[in-house]
Structures are given as C-alpha cells and as structure tokens.
Amino acid sequence: MRILVVEDDAGIASGLRTNLQQRGYAVDVCDGVASAWSALRTERFDAVLLDLGLVDGDGSELLRRLRLSPAGEAQASVLPDPATPVLIVTARDQVHQRIAGLDLGADDYLTKPFNVDELDARLRALLRRAAGRTSPTIRHGDIELDPAGRTVRQKGKPVDMSPREFSVLLVLLESRGRVLSRQQIEERLYSWDAAIESNAVEVHIHHLRRKLGSACIQTMRGVGYFMPQEERS
Known part of the structure; x- marks a missing residue:
C-alpha cells in the first residue's frame, strides 16, 4: 500500500517514512501544499497522512481541494481521487480544531505526539473502510491474509512470504475481480525513489502461484493480473 506523507518537519517526516516502510508501506513525502497537490494529481495513493502547518500554507486547503475534486470513474487515469482516505496528523489539539x-x-484526526503503533492501527482502519471491508482479515477461498500481523494462511497453515510478495497479494486481494496492469501494481508498491526491476511484478506473481496454487492469480494476456471474485451460492 502506498502512502503520501505531507509533513514539513524533516525529522518527523523521516521518522514516519522509516517506521511505515518497516511496516510494509511504500512511502512518499511532500513538505507543502503545492508539492502534495502535484503528487495527488499525478500519482494514486492509498492514503494521505496530512500535517496542517506546512511551509507554503495550511494543510486544510489541500484537503478542501482534494474533496472538491470532480469524482470520476474508479480507474487509475482519474486523478486526483477525491475519495482518497486522509488522516490528519497535527499538533493542533483543540476540540474545535479536530471538529x-x-x-x-478528513477520515480521522491524530494529534502530536503520537504512538506509531496507534498511527498504524488507524491507517489500517482507514484502508479497511476504503476497501469496503469490516473484518480485520481478508479471506478468499482457503486463503486468509492478516494486514496487521502481515501473515498469510492457506487451509489454516501459515505460508511463508517475502514482504514484497505479501504486498502484491494484498493489492490483488483488495482488487478482486478487477484486472490490474503491471504498472498499476507497481504504483501501489513502490515509492518515487525505489529501484524497480522490469520483471519484478512477474517474478512476485510467479512465486505467489507456486506457494498458493497456479489458479489463485489469473492473467488476462496483454492487460494484467487479477484474482477472480468468489462465486456466491
């Protein structure tokens, strides 16, 4: 999952990037309204962590602009996405400011200083609601994925996975029934400064098929990859 951190304090931004990356997120950082708006217009993020006091203005202006963006079809070419989950992370702790x-x-509001584990839990809750899930775990057939513990089980037995394999599986599970191109998958997994090998996605999917079964991830030739929706009886 890809997160945009909008924070003008370099130390806080660096700490957030490091801690979130350790938890499996791809993280990009902007320090102002203008740079963050440019990022939201050109890249798709799963969530935004937004400070309010920024170098070139107030973060509330970025939030207002995002929410007023014209809504389009749910496709990668429609940017910015006004439904992007936003968690305000700020030192402004007065009740009227939170309201x-x-x-x-904003989808949630967290005041500084904060506990990173709590931030992560709130972020997972935002992503869960954005995906239309109520359960903290994701079940698909005999596969069960736990985003909090970053574990995968199949038929009740743990499946060993690399962090990147886990992230690819999570992206595909959250988009069940929808074909994702290689580029769309890469955009959800890698930050701006990440080095991406040309066949990285294909390699991860090959490993996932080997571990979970060849039919779990299907290919639409020339388009991309998808996990089929489960049939309802």
Missing part, C-alpha cells in the same frame, strides 16, 4: 478538520472531510 473542523473532520468536517472538512
């Missing part, structure tokens, strides 16, 4: 942020369209 104002939530009324502007």
Whole structure:
C-alpha cells in the first residue's frame, strides 16, 4: 500500500517514512501544499497522512481541494481521487480544531505526539473502510491474509512470504475481480525513489502461484493480473 506523507518537519517526516516502510508501506513525502497537490494529481495513493502547518500554507486547503475534486470513474487515469482516505496528523489539539478538520472531510484526526503503533492501527482502519471491508482479515477461498500481523494462511497453515510478495497479494486481494496492469501494481508498491526491476511484478506473481496454487492469480494476456471474485451460492 502506498502512502503520501505531507509533513514539513524533516525529522518527523523521516521518522514516519522509516517506521511505515518497516511496516510494509511504500512511502512518499511532500513538505507543502503545492508539492502534495502535484503528487495527488499525478500519482494514486492509498492514503494521505496530512500535517496542517506546512511551509507554503495550511494543510486544510489541500484537503478542501482534494474533496472538491470532480469524482470520476474508479480507474487509475482519474486523478486526483477525491475519495482518497486522509488522516490528519497535527499538533493542533483543540476540540474545535479536530471538529473542523473532520468536517472538512478528513477520515480521522491524530494529534502530536503520537504512538506509531496507534498511527498504524488507524491507517489500517482507514484502508479497511476504503476497501469496503469490516473484518480485520481478508479471506478468499482457503486463503486468509492478516494486514496487521502481515501473515498469510492457506487451509489454516501459515505460508511463508517475502514482504514484497505479501504486498502484491494484498493489492490483488483488495482488487478482486478487477484486472490490474503491471504498472498499476507497481504504483501501489513502490515509492518515487525505489529501484524497480522490469520483471519484478512477474517474478512476485510467479512465486505467489507456486506457494498458493497456479489458479489463485489469473492473467488476462496483454492487460494484467487479477484474482477472480468468489462465486456466491
């Protein structure tokens, strides 16, 4: 999952990047309204962590602009996405300030200083709601994925996976029934400064098929990869 951190304090931004990367997120950082707006117009993010006091203005203006963006079809070419989950992370801790942020369209509000484990839990909750899930785990056939513990089980037995394999599986599970191109998968997994090998996605999917069964991930030739929706009886 790819997160945009909008924070003008270099130390806090660096700490957030490191901690979130250790938890399996791809993280990009902007320090102002203008740079963050440019990022949201050109890249798709799963969530935004937004400070309010930024170098070139107030983060609430970025939030207002995002929420007022014209809604389009749910496809990668429609940017920015006004439904992108936003978690405000700020030192402004007055009740009226929290109310104002939530009324502007923030999905959650966390005041500094904060516990990183709590931040991660709130972020997982945002991503879960955005995906339309109520359960903290994702089940698909005999596969069960736990985003919090970053574990995968099949038929009740643990399946050993690399961090990147886990992330690819999570992206495909969250998009069940929808074909994702290699580029779309890469955009969900890699930050701007990440080095990406040309066949990285194909290699990860090959490993996932070997571990979970060849039919778990299907290919639409010339288009991309998908996990089929489960049939309802």
